[in-house]
Amino acid sequence: MDLSNALMSPNNDLSGTTWCLYNNSCRLSIGGIVAVAGATGNTGSSILNALLKTPELFQVTALSRPTSVEKPELIDFAKRGVTVKAVELDGSIEAISGVLVNVDVVISCLTLFSFQEEMNLIEASSKANVGVMMLGDKVSIRQTKEFELNWYQLTLPALPSGRFRPMVEEYSTTHIIGDGNTPWTLTNNRDIGNFVSRIIADQKTLNKMVFAYGEVMTKNEAFDILEKVSGETVTREVITKEEVQGVISQGHTGKGRTVNPKVGMAECRNLLGIRGENTPEYAHYLGYLDARELYPDVKFTSFEKYIGVIMQTE
Incomplete structure (x- = not known):
């Protein structure tokens, strides 16, 4: 990502x-x-x-x-x-x-x-x-294809045993955001290419926005699956709505455009866990095409299978 x-x-x-x-x-x-x-x-x-x-x-x-x-x-x-x-x-x-x-x-x-x-x-x-x-959507060029991805690899917290840690921990969404019951989409990063290769060659997606994803689940559901497959109990660290929006407000008080990972992650967490805008339903509302509907033959890794694989390899 x-x-x-x-x-x-x-x-x-x-x-x-x-x-x-x-x-x-x-x-x-x-x-x-x-x-x-x-x-x-x-x-x-x-x-x-x-x-x-x-x-x-x-x-x-x-x-x-x-x-x-x-x-x-x-x-x-x-x-x-x-x-x-x-x-x-x-x-x-x-x-x-x-x-x-x-x-x-x-x-x-x-x-x-x-x-x-x-x-x-x-x-x-x-x-x-x-x-x-x-x-991103910073530049307007005539024909646009867009698809939504949030990695499995950036979603799971570290296990107490040390068998697993997030790929880029400081840029991961490993906390419970709000009450943890807001659904959002997840994708195995190894499945990204399968969607890309179809989208870029598809005439139907020219000048269209395309929403691609693997699974839809809440953060609590993701933690439940991790605990079931790993057999370990995971500490559920919570970031409140007020904490998320406070970071965003502070970041927007400056001037100019600067790279600010802390504010960027707060924006991401707000969209995913508070506003709940990373879903197929919301994408349809905005006019996105659904890659799962366009390419039903494209195979993706289920979240539970992904965890099972990393448990075997760690």
């Missing part, structure tokens, strides 16, 4: 843990070139692996810093048919757009504090007439 836009404050316009495809091309044709920025991260590698399952549909390119092109992960992807291109995303727009010549769609999976690099990527993609997928 890339939180770079979600953590911008105080003019935070958070709409959830959202990914958007700003696509100003007519459609991704068979054999089209898809470039992924941040390809070696959890999200990027999930997407690359999904795209590589259908080489007849996609030619896959990984965008990398020049200093990282020899990373073992990229060498492995290259052996599997991925073209690796070196580019400095904090460089000139002209240089970036030059690397994107003949690319059809760019998918941004950049890290937390890469806001300016993402802005450069958007501008360069627009200059090169290339669609770009990224988190």
